[in-house]
Amino acid sequence: MALIGANGSGKTTTLNLLAGLLRPQRGEVLIQGINIHTHPRRAKLHLGFLPDFLPLYLDLTVMEYLSFIAKLRQIPKLKRKDAIAETIEQLNLAPYRQYLIGRLSKGLKQRVGLAQAILHRPSVLLLDEPTQGLDTIHIEIFQELLKNYKKNAAIILSTHYLNEVEGILDHALQFNSEGITSYDLHHCTT
Amino acid sequence: MIYTIAQHELVKLFKTGKIWQLLALCQFILGLIFYWLMEEFLFKSQNLLLENTRSVGITEEVIHPLFAWAALFFFFITPLLATQCVTQERKTHTLDLYLTSPLSSLEIVMGKFIGIFLGEIFLLLPVLIMPLLITLNDHLDIGQFISGLFGLILLLGATLSLGIFVSSLAKEPFISTLVIFISLLLLTALEWTAHFLTPSLQWIAELALLHHCQNFLSGIINTQDIIYYVFFTVLFLSLGAFRLNKESYFKRST
Numbered sequence: 001m002a003l004i005g006a007n008g009s010g011k012t013t014t015l016n017l018l019a020g021l022l023r024p025q026r027g028e029v030l031i032q033g034i035n036i037h038t039h040p041r042r043a044k045l046h047l048g049f050l051p052d053f054l055p056l057y058l059d060l061t062v063m064e065y066l067s068f069i070a071k072l073r074q075i076p077k078l079k080r081k082d083a084i085a086e087t088i089e090q091l092n093l094a095p096y097r098q099y100l101i102g103r104l105s106k107g108l109k110q111r112v113g114l115a116q117a118i119l120h121r122p123s124v125l126l127l128d129e130p131t132q133g134l135d136t137i138h139i140e141i142f143q144e145l146l147k148n149y150k151k152n153a154a155i156i157l158s159t160h161y162l163n164e165v166e167g168i169l170d171h172a173l174q175f176n177s178e179g180i181t182s183y184d185l186h187h188c189t190t
Numbered sequence: 191m192i193y194t195i196a197q198h199e200l201v202k203l204f205k206t207g208k209i210w211q212l213l214a215l216c217q218f219i220l221g222l223i224f225y226w227l228m229e230e231f232l233f234k235s236q237n238l239l240l241e242n243t244r245s246v247g248i249t250e251e252v253i254h255p256l257f258a259w260a261a262l263f264f265f266f267i268t269p270l271l272a273t274q275c276v277t278q279e280r281k282t283h284t285l286d287l288y289l290t291s292p293l294s295s296l297e298i299v300m301g302k303f304i305g306i307f308l309g310e311i312f313l314l315l316p317v318l319i320m321p322l323l324i325t326l327n328d329h330l331d332i333g334q335f336i337s338g339l340f341g342l343i344l345l346l347g348a349t350l351s352l353g354i355f356v357s358s359l360a361k362e363p364f365i366s367t368l369v370i371f372i373s374l375l376l377l378t379a380l381e382w383t384a385h386f387l388t389p390s391l392q393w394i395a396e397l398a399l400l401h402h403c404q405n406f407l408s409g410i411i412n413t414q415d416i417i418y419y420v421f422f423t424v425l426f427l428s429l430g431a432f433r434l435n436k437e438s439y440f441k442r443s444t
Contacts, residue, residue: 019290021437044292053283059205071194072291116287 002165002185003158005175011158012052014175015126018156019049031124045074048122050130054113058102062093062112065101066119073120087115090145092138106133114142118149125149127157131164143168191293195301196308199275203309208274212267216313223259224320227252249331253321254407257338260317261345261403264310265378268346269370271309272353275302276434277366285437295434299427303354310346334409341406344419348399349374351426358433374399 003011016022018029020036020043029036036043057065066087070080088094091111096104101112110133117125131139146155146168159165162172165185172183203209231251279285288298318339324330353370360366377399384395395401399422402415 019286021286021289041292041294044290047290049286049290051283051286053286055282055284055287057202057284059202064201068194068198069287071191072287072293074191074292 001156002169002172004162004172009175011175012128015128015158019126046123048117048125050113050117050127052128054109056101056109056112061098061100063097066115069116069119075120083119087119091115107135107138110134123153125153125155129158139164191297192301195298196304199302199305200308209309213313217316219263220260220317224256227255247331248324248328249334253335253338257342257407261342264346265374268349268353269367271306272350272357272370273363273366275306275354276357277360277363281363289437296431298434299354299431303427307347307350337409337411338407341403345403348419348422351423355426355430358430
């Protein structure tokens with residue numbers, strides 16, 4: 001599902017609510033049927049989140065950062081190495097694995113941010129403007145990644161450019177001053 | 191998971207080079223103080239020798255004040271290190287990594303506490319070389335030395351827990367550092383303010399941070415002092431964890 005809308009329309013707030021970073025005044029957020037506020041540990045096991053401000057440690061190398069994230073996300077020790085290698089491969093980060101994150105370009109940092117979100121293969125993936133700073137080639141790689149990832153997970157992302165995810169995602173929610181409009185991206189119905 | 195976070199905090203300290211700068215500063219300032227204390231001691235000893243009186247103990251004259259100075263010095267270091275725990279992470283948005291991971295807020299706080307605490311112990315280690323140098327030429331009261339060291343470690347734990355709690359509240363690193371420092375000074379000043387209070391209010395001095403360290407520095411291990419530091423540490427770590435648990439209530443959308 002894509003969340004679209006102008007700046008300040010509430011896309012990031014919605015994603016932060018879904019990630020458990022904000023608490024809803026009404027209603028509840030269920031991740032795989034688990035309430036994220038009453039059972040946060042269980043719910044967050046299934047969650048991958050890429051915030052709009054990248055949560056990166058600039059003094060660590062890509063490899064050190066992903067190793068730390070793998071432990072935080074509680075990937076079993078035996079599977080950690082494979083999970084990191086696979087993610088690095090998927091996002092074309094192999095040449096940069098020993099680079100300090102602080103020295104990477106904006107686009108590369110975005111890819112490292114994306115890597116931390118998908119490292120533990122979450123079943124619910126929340127991405128806040130994931131294509132920000134990516135060049136055309138890497139937007140295509142990202143689209144391919146989404147297509148593959150969609151088979152086993154629910155993806156909710158916010159974007160300004162619907163054409164980047166058209167044909168990949170099934171639904172879109174448009175945020176505007178009058179409210180939220182839902183679209184079926186396959187049949188173009190409201 | 192606590193181990194992972196603690197290890198990460200420690201690695202971060204070394205990677206950013208912050209710990210090496212603090213180590214150099216610590217060695218320079220405390221080294222100068224040690225030199226000054228030794229000179230004072232030698233001067234006093236020579237005078238006492240001339241007067242044919244028995245010499246004073248080097249542990250009481252040099253190590254006791256050196257540890258007291260070290261405690262004061264760490265009042266400046268702790269705010270800097272504690273601020274990076276939560277406030278700095280909030281500012282750089284890396285706190286979101288912890289908050290969206292399957293971790294409890296207590297695990298986060300404990301991991302950060304242990305990591306930074308070990309960093310502070312690392313800073314303290316070279317300071318211990320100075321007293322040990324004395325053993326080459328003079329007799330050191332090992333009991334008093336160990337007791338003083340134990341008190342200093344307990345004090346470091348207590349000040350750091352307060353720092354982490356304040357860090358969990360503040361949004362700006364500078365404000366956090368300043369508030370931690372002022373809080374530590376106020377908690378120390380309680381002892382001095384007690385001099386101006388009526389006898390019925392003398393218990394206020396018991397709340398002072400350094401007050402409980404005095405016994406340790408003099409070589410007395412009192413369970414009351416241990417309980418005070420342990421309670422203080424547990425209280426502020428729990429408050430820090432509680433605040434972090436309620437982060438989603440306070441956080442505003444960006």
